[in-house]
Amino acid sequence: MQPEEPRKEVMSRSTIIAIAVIVIILVVGGSLLMSRNNSKSTTTSTTSTPTAEDNSQSTDIATASPTPATSSAAITTATPATTSQTIAYTDSGFSPKSISVDNGTTVTFVNQSSRSMWVASNPHPTHTDYPGFDELAGVASGQSYSFTFTKTGTWGYHNHLRTGDTGTIIVK
Numbered sequence: 001m002q003p004e005e006p007r008k009e010v011m012s013r014s015t016i017i018a019i020a021v022i023v024i025i026l027v028v029g030g031s032l033l034m035s036r037n038n039s040k041s042t043t044t045s046t047t048s049t050p051t052a053e054d055n056s057q058s059t060d061i062a063t064a065s066p067t068p069a070t071s072s073a074a075i076t077t078a079t080p081a082t083t084s085q086t087i088a089y090t091d092s093g094f095s096p097k098s099i100s101v102d103n104g105t106t107v108t109f110v111n112q113s114s115r116s117m118w119v120a121s122n123p124h125p126t127h128t129d130y131p132g133f134d135e136l137a138g139v140a141s142g143q144s145y146s147f148t149f150t151k152t153g154t155w156g157y158h159n160h161l162r163t164g165d166t167g168t169i170i171v172k
Contacts (some may be wrong), residue, residue, distance in 0.1 A: 084146075086110060087167065089117045089159065094167040101149060103171055108146040111139055115162070119145050122156035124163045130155045 084106045088095045091113045101107065111117040116138035121130035130153075135145045138161050149155070149171045159165040 084108060088112050089119075089165070091115070093165040094159075097166070098168040098170070100170040100172060103152055104148065104150060105171070106146050106148040107169060108144050109135075110144045111141050113141060116140055117143075117145070118160035119147075119157055120160045122158060122166075124158055124160065127160070133157065135160075 083102060083104065085099055085101055086108045087099065087110070089109055089111050094109075099107070109117065109119045117135075118138040119133075119135045120127040121133040123129065127134045130151065133147055133149075133155065139145060149169060152171045155169045155171065157167055157169065
């Protein structure tokens, strides 16, 4: 009787195809994440703190506490206009806490606090109420983050690094 020769394992064609598909998915997913990170706008800014007087012409400051947006909010998209608003982030939180803007408005969040700021849509920690409205990283004092709102609705947001600091953007 002869001893058995060891069996050589050969990858099947279906195993090779499965590995190739996984590699393609990882490459495409990585590319999408990198392009998303490259498309966010984080710039250094030396903007002064906006006052209620600065915002009185083009924003409505809500006096009630903000309520989180719900997933049943009506969403429509439109071509962005060329308007802008500024919200300061201070050691006391966002100022103003609530603004009303036209569809297509770019809102710039300026960090004037002594800590980092990471602006993101509600709810925490998933940021899914307004996909894409997520700074994706904290920025230091003196830096800013800008986002253009192209969906109508009421959008709650927060500082991901200090979740008690919240605000609301109402897009008309």
